[in-house]
Amino acid sequence: MITKEIRNTLLKEKDPFTDILGQGKVKQAVKSALLSDRHIILVGSPGIGKTTLAKNIAKILGKKTPFVRVQGSPDLTVEDLLGDIDPIKALKYGSLSIEAFTKGKIFKADKGILFFDELNRCPEKVQNALLQVLEEKKATIGSYDVDFDIDFIFIGTMNPEDTSTEKLSDVLLDRFDLIYMHYPENINIEKDIVVSKGKKIDNIIVSNKLLELMIYFIRLLREDKNLEKKPSVRASLGLYERSQSNALLNNRKNVTFDDIKDVIISVLAHRVRLKPSIKYLQNPEDYISSQFEKNIVDSDVLEEKKGDLL
Numbered sequence: 001m002i003t004k005e006i007r008n009t010l011l012k013e014k015d016p017f018t019d020i021l022g023q024g025k026v027k028q029a030v031k032s033a034l035l036s037d038r039h040i041i042l043v044g045s046p047g048i049g050k051t052t053l054a055k056n057i058a059k060i061l062g063k064k065t066p067f068v069r070v071q072g073s074p075d076l077t078v079e080d081l082l083g084d085i086d087p088i089k090a091l092k093y094g095s096l097s098i099e100a101f102t103k104g105k106i107f108k109a110d111k112g113i114l115f116f117d118e119l120n121r122c123p124e125k126v127q128n129a130l131l132q133v134l135e136e137k138k139a140t141i142g143s144y145d146v147d148f149d150i151d152f153i154f155i156g157t158m159n160p161e162d163t164s165t166e167k168l169s170d171v172l173l174d175r176f177d178l179i180y181m182h183y184p185e186n187i188n189i190e191k192d193i194v195v196s197k198g199k200k201i202d203n204i205i206v207s208n209k210l211l212e213l214m215i216y217f218i219r220l221l222r223e224d225k226n227l228e229k230k231p232s233v234r235a236s237l238g239l240y241e242r243s244q245s246n247a248l249l250n251n252r253k254n255v256t257f258d259d260i261k262d263v264i265i266s267v268l269a270h271r272v273r274l275k276p277s278i279k280y281l282q283n284p285e286d287y288i289s290s291q292f293e294k295n296i297v298d299s300d301v302l303e304e305k306k307g308d309l310l
């Protein structure tokens with residue numbers, strides 16, 4: 001499946017996944033899985049780069065290797081994925097004729113990658129159809145059995161904390177290797193991510209000290225025992241971008257401490273969830289404000305505190 005050329009790239013290049021910063025172990029695992037043509041699922045919380053990594057894999061594979069993306073959602077049907085057979089035309093022309101059979105997305109992934117984003121958001125029926133294809137290279141569409149003589153590597157993503165989802169069955173999971181992604185390893189990597197991926201607004205300057213302060217606060221919240229949902233890299237990006245906008249609105253060329261303070265609720269309160277033990281005592285807005293007041297009194301405090309964290 002993986003061409004010689006791609007094999008060489010994977011073997012020779014130390015870091016072919018340049019869109020993802022850090023995550024060395026994850027990259028190594030992806031390389032190893034690709035080299036042995038194995039199906040994988042990238043597992044992790046929202047906003048830690050699963051989709052970005054999968055897109056980066058597509059980039060490496062090049063235009064010649066098909067890369068088909070399926071977005072997992074409760075509306076996804078077996079027909080979307082596998083195809084649909086028109087019973088009237090099937091009688092006339094045969095069930096697998098061009099006239100009767102509209103091929104689903106999975107066929108386009110032949111000799112390439114089927115990228116299934118948010119696999120655990122799709123209904124059980126779709127999971128079962130996928131299982132059948134992976135297992136037997138056959139599936140049932142309506143009342144017809146169809147051969148799926150297609151060869152592909154499956155790359156899925158899933159967020160294990162997503163509660164609005166279907167549980168993946170053990171038999172399905174047994175077909176994959178799981179690769180676990182984590183929040184950026186340290187404050188410096190997260191800073192690099194924010195600066196390289198975040199929007200720069202009208203050349204507004206964000207000093208290194210204030211950038212560290214934003215990311216430090218977010219990383220502090222990730223360690224917070226009272227939170228069951230933690231802020232992702234998107235939250236760091238949010239503080240970076242919104243504080244620049246605030247500076248612009250105030251006709252300043254530099255972000256100030258107050259520009260950050262003014263946006264923390266809007267960027268962070270909905271991105272965290274308090275544990276039930278504290279949820280009834282405090283709302284997320286107040287919690288975030290109080291944590292900011294308590295930990296980030298001013299930017300100088302950071303210099304002393306940063307050392308113990310991260």
Ligand SMILES: Nc1ncnc2c1ncn2[C@@H]1O[C@H](COP(=O)(O)OP(=O)(O)OP(=O)(O)O)[C@@H](O)[C@H]1O
Nearest residue numbers: 019020021045046047048049050051052193197233
């Ligand atoms: N390690 C990283 N290197 C580079 N960019 C990163 C990294 N982690 C997160 N990001 C950035 O964070 C943002 C969110 O990433 P992405 O959409 O890939 O996350 P995800 O894990 O697919 O999230 P979701 O589960 O919500 O779909 C992107 O802008 C991405 O560039």
Ligand SMILES: [Mg+2]
Nearest residue numbers: 050051117157
């Ligand atoms: Mg994603």
